[in-house]
Amino acid sequence: MSSLRVVSSSLALALSCATALSAHAADSPRPLYDWSTTERFDASRVPAYAGRHDAVYARIDADMDAHIANLQRWVRQRSISAQDDGIDAMANLVADDLRALGFAEVRLVKTPGHPGVLGYYDAGAEKTLVVYMMYDVQPVEDNWQIDDPFAGSLVKHERGTVLMARGATNQKGPQRAFLNALDAMIKTNGTLPVNLYVVAEGEEELGSPNFGKVIEPWVERLRKADGAFFPMNIQRPDGSASLNLGVKGIVYFELESKGGAWGGPAKAEVHGSLKSLVDSPTLRLVQAIASMTTPDGNTITIPGYYAPVKAPAAEQQRLINTLAAEADDSTMQRSLGVSHWIDGLSGREAIVRNLYDPTLNINGLWSGYTGEGTKTILPHIATAKIDSRLPPGLEPDDAYRMIRAHLDANGFKDVVVRPMSGYPAASTSVEAPLVQAMLGVMNKYGAKTRVSPWLAGSAPFHQFTRTLGLPFVFGGLGYGTGAHAPDEFMLLHPAEGVKAAGLADIEKSYVDILHALSEAP
Missing domain, CATH: 3.40.630.10 (Zn peptidases)
Known part of the structure; x- marks a missing residue:
């Protein structure tokens, strides 16, 4: 059996409250998870293997x-x-x-x-x-x-x-x-x-x-x-x-905007002065990506994206309670060279956010001229590599379906979603x-x-x-x-x-x- 111990009364009081995964307003698509146990898993109480060879x-x-x-x-x-x-x-x-x-x-x-x-x-x-x-x-x-x-x-x-x-x-x-x-x-x-x-x-x-x-x-x-x-x-x-x-799952894909019937140069770059008359695939791609998150980039706005995630079960809560009691956010932040976590999260809230939130992350973004000096062009194509980490419950096929539906609903049917890999979580x-x-x-x-x-x-x-x-x-x-x-x-x-x-x-x-x-x- 798992080895458990009860936390102090002060921490028990804090744990009795619902864990808010976001500091955003109540209309955030992130779910709120009720915390049902104050117990911690104590790995040290699993009997040490006594065999000698x-x-x-x-x-x-x-x-x-x-x-x-x-x-x-x-x-x-x-x-x-x-x-x-x-x-x-x-x-x-x-x-x-x-x-x-x-x-x-x-x-x-x-x-x-x-x-x-x-x-x-x-x-x-x-x-x-x-x-x-x-x-x-x-x-x-x-x-x-x-x-x-x-x-x-x-x-x-x-x-x-x-x-x-x-x-x-x-x-x-x-x-x-x-x-x-x-x-x-x-x-x-x-x-x-x-x-x-x-x-x-x-x-x-x-x-x-x-x-x-x-x-x-x-x-x-x-x-x-x-x-x-x-x-x-x-x-x-x-x-x-x-x-x-276990691990989170992932979908890794490219988004591509290319000039065509919707607008923009279809065959090659054109002079930058023509932006007054010609649509920009690069700006279109940027806007398509921006539509998938809040302006700060930290909350996914794709409808239904958070809904399938499985809430922490009692066993997982016990593990997280132990991790939270020993969390050292400042040391980890220093090791990564960052000043703070999103929304000022710390302790258990940071752990739950990291484990239970899907992510949407740009790995690379390129278009047009990126060399030294200047070259005033309007590129005909723009591409981004994006990954989304999937907690248990959010399946790769469903993630791709929701991403495609969101782009279509927001007027970006021409933006290509090119899946490169994907597999579900494991635990x-x-x-x-x-x-x-x-x-x-x-x-x-x-x-x-x-x-x-x-x-x-x-x-x-x-x-x-x-x-x-x-x-x-x-x-x-x-x-x-x-x-x-x-x-x-x-x-x-x-x-x-x-x-x-x-x-x-x-x-x-x-x-x-x-x-x-x-x-x-």
Whole structure:
């Protein structure tokens, strides 16, 4: 059962009031959520995993040099999905490593994009786990402190010895660490405590457009598993951790305004002086986008857009109550370089807004001349890339339908909506045995864990929770930073005073997670 404790009477009084998600007037389309519980979820009261697997731990310690070399081998293989750089070689490396570990079934899966990898290890066990992996990485920037981001460099850092490379923490490092743990278990015990499926894709950094194709050949087999897991570093340097039980969904699309029968130049730009007589596609696009939000850009005005969002259930309220009691908005704002949240929100209201509000965000906007100096033209085309994050309840097809209907109703039928990707939200109950097993292992290693109903970001985890119908958890010990940025690293050997796990304990915790799941009811 979940572990709960009652908050102080003063906070209980505050929580008894309805949570207002907006400081706007009462006619805001945002719903008001009634808060029904003052209880908090206390992850520390989940019993710590008590199992000991000393022979496997000793093997991990003895093989640490080889295990570090495995991480280096993975990050040295380029696999930039956006540039199709090294993708096939990395897919084959993953497949070959699974075969070397003793996975009897391994296959490459062709898709319209990059290939996937499927693997199965039959341990003859009662429980079966699906392990998700992504083998692709982001492009690299020029301003790294090391000469080659694909060299697998071991660097002395203020946090300790780190593996600095593209993919070190996102996600090749923790994934190969998981395979290292499997290697130690198999070499020590001859098998694993659970049967394992590995499903790996090479397009996560592209929005996973073909991940459904990757799992399709084994979808009926995968549905019979007991849960799904994604190895990931979720600790901070102080040893605390953030465990998210799901993700928002997303739609990502382009809006385009082009001259034509409605007005504006249809074939090419024209002289800017003709604006007195000629419509501007650029201004039309700006007005179409502006029509979808309030003037401050912070409330979506598309009719019905907030209505499908599911209100926080009691379980989610308990998780949020704990997050709110420990919230530090000012520190997060400083880390992001922003002065305040929208509407001056803080604490629980900020958390609920972040988790339960759909978003509408412009990623890029371009038209006409953007070079040096001046060029007075009236462009014939304007384009914007937009994403909308979707909380549970708001489905991608419905979001696209409402966006199209809103533009049509406001006189923008000529504005093209070009969908590029989309998938729904995913979430798992904190009561799921897989989640409880994870929390028990985190408690064994003294990692204070903050649990959130889901992440405000997006990933294709609905393929596990909806397509396969499995509980899904992503996390693990370990610290890394710099994902999608210069100087990405994963901590291997912590410096004195750093409480995040090093590689040896990361791998030992993976051993414990598999055993804890095998013993779960």
